[in-house]
Amino acid sequence: MKLLRVKPGHGEVVLAEGDVAVPEQYSELLETFSRELDAGMWAAVPTSTRSGRREAELVRSFEDVPTDAERVIFFPRAAGGR
Amino acid sequence: MGLALGTAALVLMMLLSVLALPHLKRLLGLAHRRLSERIRIRRLGPVDEYDPGRELRAEQRARALLRSCVNEEEWGMYRELGFLRVRGTLEAREYAYLVYPHKPILAYVPSTNDILGEYCIEFPDRTRPYGSTRLPDSDDVLAKWMALTADERALIEQANLHLAGRQIRVAKARRDLLRLACWERERGAASLPRPARAEGLARGSSLPGDGLRLARN
Numbered sequence: 328m329k330l331l332r333v334k335p336g337h338g339e340v341v342l343a344e345g346d347v348a349v350p351e352q353y354s355e356l357l358e359t360f361s362r363e364l365d366a367g368m369w370a371a372v373p374t375s376t377r378s379g380r381r382e383a384e385l386v387r388s389f390e391d392v393p394t395d396a397e398r399v400i401f402f403p404r405a406a407g408g409r
Numbered sequence: 410m411g412l413a414l415g416t417a418a419l420v421l422m423m424l425l426s427v428l429a430l431p432h433l434k435r436l437l438g439l440a441h442r443r444l445s446e447r448i449r450i451r452r453l454g455p456v457d458e459y460d461p462g463r464e465l466r467a468e469q470r471a472r473a474l475l476r477s478c479v480n481e482e483e484w485g486m487y488r489e490l491g492f493l494r495v496r497g498t499l500e501a502r503e504y505a506y507l508v509y510p511h512k513p514i515l516a517y518v519p520s521t522n523d524i525l526g527e528y529c530i531e532f533p534d535r536t537r538p539y540g541s542t543r544l545p546d547s548d549d550v551l552a553k554w555m556a557l558t559a560d561e562r563a564l565i566e567q568a569n570l571h572l573a574g575r576q577i578r579v580a581k582a583r584r585d586l587l588r589l590a591c592w593e594r595e596r597g598a599a600s601l602p603r604p605a606r607a608e609g610l611a612r613g614s615s616l617p618g619d620g621l622r623l624a625r626n
Binding site: 331333334335336337338339366367369371373375379380381382383384385400402403404405406407408409 | 460463464466467468469470471473474477478479480483513529530531532533534535536537538539540541542543544545548551552554555556558559560563564567568569
């Protein structure tokens with residue numbers, strides 16, 4: 328699983344990468360995930376339906392991330408624009 | 410006489426100062442915030458300077474990420490037309506959004522091409538890694554797409570709703586809808602496939618409120 332974050336002037340950055348089945352890597356992923364959420368980021372997991380339609384799922388805790396998810400994308404929280 | 414006038418003047422001055430106090434506090438707060446922001450930006454150093462090469466590389470990365478998240482049709486739409494269409498799922502009636510980079514999300518009715526309104530939403534990165542809060546164009550589209558497909562209601566409630574034409578000219582929106590129709594005809598694509606969630610709504614359930622605009626209240 329990869330934890331990515333989109334950033335101004337950079338595009339995506341890989342924050343952490345690992346296998347959730349490996350305890351050390353799980354803790355690193357969990358720590359990074361919590362840090363980003365605490366920093367006010369939103370986390371989304373891109374998914375695809377059986378019909379081939381793509382969509383995303385917002386996750387609010389690491390437990391919500393599907394175990395087979397390949398990546399979680401962090402992006403800044405939405406704010407009403409002008 | 411002099412004493413009375415002096416006292417009156419004193420009282421008047423006190424009253425005025427009491428009245429002006431909140432205003433002064435607000436001005437001081439604003440000045441303090443601006444000063445702190447300037448100092449912070451200055452401390453960030455030369456990396457803040459706009460670098461077109463860096464921005465181009467960022468946009469290329471962002472496009473690759475967007476491409477990996479959306480399907481072939483959506484990617485083709487964005488690459489060729491410059492926007493994505495996302496189907497609305499909050500109501501049984503058919504409506505959709507056009508998602509532009511760094512512009513409001515435009516809601517419209519596909520069957521009539523009626524434009525419902527503009528949802529102004531931003532994804533500002535307060536950490537300003539290169540002095541700007543602005544994501545690359547394709548990352549902005551990706552953020553809107555992810556938020557819309559994951560939790561449309563939350564995003565719409567967060568957005569500021571404006572009448573059509575405020576930021577995206579109505580003529581441009583209509584032209585884009587025509588371009589989209591032509592593009593779909595050329596591709597022979599089925600117009601606006603219905604997602605599973607919308608099918609569920611259309612079959613029976615009804616939502617409170619009448620119309621897309623009420624969905625945010």
